[in-house]
Amino acid sequence: MNAKNLLIASLVGSALSVIFSTVPVLNFTNCLLCAPYWAGAILAVWIYKRLNGWLTLGQGVVIGLAAGVLASVVSLALSLFGLVNTAELMNKVQSVVSSDIDIPVKTGFNFNCSIGVEVIFGIIGGLIGGALFRTDKAVPPSTEPLKPMNL
Secondary structure (H helix, E strand, C coil): CCHHHHHHHHHHHHHHHHHHHHCCCHHHHHHCCCHHHHHHHHHHHHHHHHHHCCCCHHHHHHHHHHHHHHHHHHHHHHHHCCCCCHHHHHHHHHHHHCCCCCHHHHHHHHHHHHHHHHHHHHHHHHHHHHHHHCCCCCCCCCCCCCCCCCC
């Protein structure tokens, strides 16, 4: 796997996931079976195939996994800075459950839920994208120069 293309594709796919899952009106797409997470992974697989020229099903799953992990880390970071509503939700959970829960426990709970959902749907999206966009065998790009056409 090309690490540079994997990183580029995963970053773009996770950015789509984070934007569609955190922007107030766009986050209603989460009601469609967490669509931002698997759609971001499918986009990442498609971008990787466009950059690399070929793709296997296993690579699609790895790309979906990477996009899911990156999306969960970015979502957690945004949550810690209070830029998304997850921090408010965790404050409500703390008031209902117990006041003895401190910030690291809330952060750990948030990260575990986030990584579970986003990575699982990222893998599913990578599997779907890999099945849709895979090539039968690795075809390296041609290094032969183009020949002029005779008209």
